[in-house]
Amino acid sequence: ETGVTQTPRHLVMGMTNKKSLKCEQHLGHNAMYWYKQSAKKPLELMFVYSLEERVENNSVPSRFSPECPNSSHLFLHLHTLQPEDSALYLCASSQDEIQPQHFGDGTRLSIL
């Protein structure tokens, strides 16, 4: 699946660091999503953007800050993270609402 590309694939950071995750979709979709996937828990929706406007924000801590500069790119800015934030962060895109979401392969984030 090369439609949604995420970088980096792996990231190790300390709690005081600032880093960003990047997502790019080549599918011409209008909506983009950030999800968190932790072991033994269902996928958790974090943020949704439609046509570069944020449409959903599921009570995510402010240490996670999304940015959508255009319909093809999505960023997740990270600062002052906690050990429990270690997880796989997945980006997805869809044509519109109530359409299949297509996922990237994720960024495996480890907080020291």
Place this chain on the structure above:
Amino acid sequence: GESVGLHLPTLSVQEGDNSIINCAYSNSASDYFIWYKQESGKGPQFIIDIRSNMDKRQGQRVTVLLNKTVKHLSLQIAATQPGDSAVYFCAENYSGAGSYQLTFGKGTKLSVIP
């Protein structure tokens, strides 16, 4: 809130046999359902979807059945192959509110025995 769940966390199937993965959902208002496959080290891959105005949909080697009466969804994989080994997730959506919100189950791990 309501959630999607799975009956079986693990399933082992002999190569060549058919696989059936089940999913129970609790929101009777949900009207769109998706099955995903996730292999180790990869993101979820879309398999098939179904809307609530249908009770069956077929794809290549896969069939999704929807029983709205008992709020049950199943994924059938015909002639299971080693490449089908993965974790399978169902997800539901209610178009009436928060239309972008998919609620995912925890997943069922399918292991194919050669």
